[in-house]
Amino acid sequence: MGISPRLAGTATAVVGLSGALLFSAPSPASAAPAALYAPSALVLTVSHPGDSADSAARAVTLSCAPQATGTHPAAAEACAELRGADGKPEALLVSESTRACTKIWSPVTVTIDGVWQGVRTSWKHTFANSCEMNGAVSHSSVFSF
Structure with a gap:
């Protein structure tokens, strides 16, 4: 048949x-077609590992397609910076900060998890303390929340 x-x-x-x-x-x-834009939806956190709660001190959402939205206070600027860095947060860090920081070990971890232009992404960086973190990310609106 x-x-x-x-x-x-x-x-x-x-x-x-x-x-x-x-x-x-x-x-x-x-x-x-499924969509005109590849999804870009991220959750960004800043945490202090080892705290009693060991949870995020701050967290925001950031969606970059089709337009910048989310709880991030500078969503449009953050999306533009991530696009310029091809979605690689490490490219937004300053390797040599001119900021003078103490050598006190009080770690601060920044994470970005979600989907960037349709691809699953997970990024994590730990700084020795909040002063070093602020020196490394001070020029970037991605980490300003």
């Missing part, structure tokens, strides 16, 4: 458990 050429292009044939041919039209969702 064959499928007529007219149905072959517009229907999907599936053999059911009973061996009978079942026809179903393609769903409208599968016929249309």
